[in-house]
Amino acid sequence: MNTTAIDLFAGFGGFTAGAKAAGVHVLWAANHWPSAVEWHTVNHPDAIHVCQDLHQANWGLAPAHDMLLASPCCQGHSPARGRANGNPQHDTSRATAWAVVSAAEYHRPPVLIVENVPEFTRWALYPAWLQAMGALGYQCAPHIVDCADLGVPQNRVRLFLVCTKSKNPLLLQLPQYPHVPASSFIRWDSGKWSPIRKAGRSAATKARIGRGWRALGKGRFLIPYYGSGSGLTGRSVERPIGTITTIDRWALVKGNKMRMLNADEVLAAQSFPEGFKRPTDHRLTVHMAGNAVPPLAAQRVIETVLRAA
Structure with missing residues (x-):
């Protein structure tokens, strides 16, 4: 069976790259940032691409799919950006998670995987978000993962929230890989x-x-x-x-x-595959790569979900 997926907040394409490595066909990818959509298109030309604010998406234009992948904006949750500064962008960025509920309501895919920072689960509206997903028939299982444990040469602790149409939450037994040193990608x-x-x-x-x-x-x-x-x-x-x-x-x-x-080392630290195309602009590459889901972590989470679902 050929598993299909769509990728919300697709960015530079880490989630898509990981899904493809896991044998999943990503049909459609969306992001609001034109540069990210441009480079996602370069690396994944077989997907349909949409550049828009997903709060305003017409989900009827997205193809039916087996798996929804989403990495909504994390800056409003991450302590790295200083929520205490009172930046109103933080409240706006947290609200991007509701686009996942909207897409799920329309398409009702069997599986959703949402990646974010662990602080997402401490969001004041997280209980309401879970309740909304539950009303759509989803059981949600949060997994806090250090991507280094999945073979990424980087200590990067992230939340992978697995939502399934199942009687009970799908608690993954993720594989444990040896840590890969930074020396593996430094030139x-x-x-x-x-x-x-x-x-x-x-x-x-x-x-x-x-x-x-x-x-x-x-x-x-x-x-x-x-x-x-x-x-x-x-x-x-x-x-x-x-x-x-x-x-x-x-x-x-x-x-x-x-x-x-350098930019190539940053991509390697994020586990992007060799030959992944990037801008010549160093700052733009680092910005997009730093926002991305490490492809290897995504691949191994998705493979585990496919085996368990």
Whole structure:
């Protein structure tokens, strides 16, 4: 049987790439951002593409399908973007999850998989969202997953919410894969390296590298250029990298020189397959990749759902 799917908030195409690797035919993909739709089309030309605000979608124009994939905007839930700042965009972005309910009401596919940050389950309207899905006949099973456990070379903790037309929630027994180190995708002989002690280098960056030197020696390691976490004392490249975000975060240190990850390394850290096409613009690539579902994580979740459903 050829399983079919549609991809809501498809972005750069991580969910679609993972679904295709799992043997699922993605028929239709939608996103509101023209650049994301453009590059999704380049990499997945056999899908129908729609560029629009999914709050206003006419779901009758989307094809019937067996599986609905959705990665609604996570910025309103993620602590990384500072909800406490009172940005009204956060309230708007949280509301994108209701488009999933709207699509499910129209099409009633047997399976939905929603990816988001774990904080989605602490949204004030999450109980109401679950109630709406329940009214449509869905049982919803949340799975909090570190993508590194699925073989992605990155510690990235995400929610995969599996919604099925079943008597009981479908609780997955996800496979556990060995962690893949960051060294697997770093190209030490490429990129633009600069002296750590060059004029203009911030004191905070030099302090972070200094802590890395003391903890890991003057060899090769990673540091976060901003943010917090274990990388504040340097991060071994024999571990998965920390979470990839929508702006340059991770720097490589090699002796007395450093550089940021390049765009191809960012794609590899997100487990995009070799040959996946991207813009020449570094910032645009990093932004789209950082928003994406890691394809390998999506593939392994979908494969497990197909075996269990």
